[in-house]
Amino acid sequence: MHVVETDAQLVARCRAGDDDAWRELVDRFSRYVYAISVQAFRLSEADAEDVFQEVFARAYEHLHRLRDDSAIRPWLAQLTRRLCLDTIRSGAREQVGDLPEPRDVDDTITRLDEALVVHEALDLLSKDCREILDRFFAQDESYRRIGEALDLPPGTIASRISRCLVKLRGELEGRNPAAVESGG
Amino acid sequence: MRDYDEEILAERLRALPTPPQAWVQAAQEIPLARRGLDDIVDRARADQAFRDALIADLERALEGAGYEPHPALAEAVRADCRSSPLALRENRPAMADDLMAAPLGEVLDTLAEEGPAPGGGSAAAIVVAMAAGLVTMVARASKEHWEEAGGVIGQAEAFRARVAPLAAADVKVYTEALGALRNRDQLEARYRDQKLEAALERAAEIPIKITEAGADLACLAALLVQHGNPEVRADAAAAAVFAEAGARAAAKLVEVNLGTTEDDPRVRHVRALVGLAQEATQRALAAAQ
Numbered sequence: 001m002h003v004v005e006t007d008a009q010l011v012a013r014c015r016a017g018d019d020d021a022w023r024e025l026v027d028r029f030s031r032y033v034y035a036i037s038v039q040a041f042r043l044s045e046a047d048a049e050d051v052f053q054e055v056f057a058r059a060y061e062h063l064h065r066l067r068d069d070s071a072i073r074p075w076l077a078q079l080t081r082r083l084c085l086d087t088i089r090s091g092a093r094e095q096v097g098d099l100p101e102p103r104d105v106d107d108t109i110t111r112l113d114e115a116l117v118v119h120e121a122l123d124l125l126s127k128d129c130r131e132i133l134d135r136f137f138a139q140d141e142s143y144r145r146i147g148e149a150l151d152l153p154p155g156t157i158a159s160r161i162s163r164c165l166v167k168l169r170g171e172l173e174g175r176n177p178a179a180v181e182s183g184g
Numbered sequence: 185m186r187d188y189d190e191e192i193l194a195e196r197l198r199a200l201p202t203p204p205q206a207w208v209q210a211a212q213e214i215p216l217a218r219r220g221l222d223d224i225v226d227r228a229r230a231d232q233a234f235r236d237a238l239i240a241d242l243e244r245a246l247e248g249a250g251y252e253p254h255p256a257l258a259e260a261v262r263a264d265c266r267s268s269p270l271a272l273r274e275n276r277p278a279m280a281d282d283l284m285a286a287p288l289g290e291v292l293d294t295l296a297e298e299g300p301a302p303g304g305g306s307a308a309a310i311v312v313a314m315a316a317g318l319v320t321m322v323a324r325a326s327k328e329h330w331e332e333a334g335g336v337i338g339q340a341e342a343f344r345a346r347v348a349p350l351a352a353a354d355v356k357v358y359t360e361a362l363g364a365l366r367n368r369d370q371l372e373a374r375y376r377d378q379k380l381e382a383a384l385e386r387a388a389e390i391p392i393k394i395t396e397a398g399a400d401l402a403c404l405a406a407l408l409v410q411h412g413n414p415e416v417r418a419d420a421a422a423a424a425v426f427a428e429a430g431a432r433a434a435a436k437l438v439e440v441n442l443g444t445t446e447d448d449p450r451v452r453h454v455r456a457l458v459g460l461a462q463e464a465t466q467r468a469l470a471a472a473q
Contacts, residue, residue: 023212030211034203049207056211060218115199118188122197136339137197140346142396143403144457154460158404162335165190172188 004123008069015063026056029073031138032116033080040108041084047091051083058083073116077109121171129164136161194338198345283352284313300362305354305391305437309347312398312430316344318423319405326412333412339404347397354390361387361441388441391434392454398431399457402464409468417472424468428461 010028013021033055037048058079066075085101122130131150135141136157147154188196283291283306291310295302319340326333364371364383371379405424409417435454442448 017215019215022215026208026211026214030203030208031200034207035200039199049204052203052207053210057214060214111196112199115196118193118196119200133197137194137342138200139202140342142457143400144396144460155403158336158339158400158407159332161339162190162332165193165335165338166331168193169188169190172193 004120006070007072011063011066011069011072015069022060025072029076031119032073032112033076035112035115036077036080036109037084039112040081040105041088041102043084043087047087051080051087054083055080073113077113081105081109118168118172121168124171125164125167128160129167132157132160133164133168190334191337191341194335194342198342283310283355284348301355301358302351303354303358304433305358305394306351308391308394308398308430308434308437309351309354311426311433312394312401313344313348313351315398315401315405315423315426315430316340316347318419318426319401319408320344322405322408322412322416322420322423325416326408329413330411332407336404336408336412340401343397343401343404347394350390350394354394357387357390384441384443388438388450391437391441392450394434395431395438395454395457398427398429398434399461399464401427402431402461402468406464406468406471409471421465421468421472424465428458428465431461432458 005024007028010021010025014025030052033052034048037043037051038045043051055076059076066072088102122133125133128150132146135146135149136143141149143154143157146152146157152160283294283302286294295307317340320337323333323336323340326336330336361383364380368376368380402424405420405427408420409424412420431454435458438454439451442450
């Protein structure tokens with residue numbers, strides 16, 4: 001198990017001009033930003049890429065405006081949401097009047113917030129479990145490819161995934177609720 | 185913090201897919217790019233007078249050669265670029281987008297229509313998705329019998345989410361490949377083979393994914409027959425059969441679409457997967473006796 005730096009600590013390091021911290025921040029929130037644009041707003045890959053780059057470019061430029069370093073996640077969510085809406089509106093500029101936000105955006109973002117918490121708990125599992133769960137569920141890899149990458153017999157992958165899910169559940173059940181709420 | 189079971193945990197893990205690595209790298213290099221950009225801006229500012237003079241010279245030269253500014257032409261090009269993606273979207277078959285949202289009867293009617301797509305690839309994706317649904321059902325009924333049943337639900341639902349959209353995706357890429365083949369004479373001769381090959385390779389990518397999912401699902405179903413609730417064992421065996429059938433059908437499409445030699449690694453890959461699926465199905469059928 002390894003200790004994970006809190007969002008606030010990471011933002012503080014970014015603010016101090018630490019390039020490694022910025023790389024880590026992008027790594028930590030890249031899936032979240034991407035998921036908001038393709039799941040909540042159903043943007044095409046091309047539009048999602050534009051939004052993705054713009055979100056991080058603006059975040060880098062305006063990080064000093066963030067009043068509470070631990071609020072980076074909702075700040076990025078709001079920024080992504082605004083840029084997705086701008087993209088949808090600019091793509092439909094022939095239409096009259098403002099386009100409404102797609103339905104269920106709030107619910108989807110809430111679900112993605114929970115997903116981020118689950119991914120944070122994943123970081124607390126053993127490397128073997130982290131890799132196998134991430135490869136199967138987030139990277140859509142087949143049992144065969146996972147077996148080749150992790151040097152495991154293909155027949156054992158399904159059972160390992162199931163057992164690692166049980167461990168992940170145990171990790172979440174054992175977490176301090178306050179830590180979960182702060183995202184750290 | 186809400187209570188999570190393995191099924192919800194799996195869904196939440198799937199909810200955050202990895203964006204393309206190139207996007208992440210580009211965003212990570214923003215500090216470096218920004219410093220480089222600042223440097224360029226500083227140099228450009230220092231060079232402002234030179235650039236102003238250069239632009240003025242260029243404009244005078246263009247005027248002298250008889251060229252006049254034409255803003256309407258630039259706007260027309262922009263408008264054309266904006267309208268093209270919309271036109272492409274409108275031309276896509278409506279049912280292809282909604283294949284999984286349509287009632288089963290309509291899907292079967294669509295499959296029976298004369299057009300080439302949806303065809304075998306879409307049907308294979310639907311069969312594998314059905315197998316995934318059956319595995320989930322049996323695993324739900326097996327929670328009291330096997331501690332890994334929750335994890336099996338999570339995996340089967342991941343397969344269903346992965347493979348169901350492939351039914352519509354196959355229509356799109358297969359239609360594009362057919363279009364390239366039919367219009368081959370209109371392609372520029374020196375790029376013709378290259379473009380046709382690229383279209384057929386794209387058409388083979390979807391069946392490869394269906395084969396992978398089908399083979400893995402057959403293995404998962406076989407495990408479920410061995411360890412799950414005996415009362416629904418036969419359904420798990422049926423799931424293995426469906427999963428293998430979908431994998432086998434999709435693998436055949438890979439071979440035909442690529443039209444390559446036996447040595448092609450993709451053909452070897454899907455054949456090996458069909459072999460694994462077949463072994464798993466035999467285990468499942470034997471255990472369900």
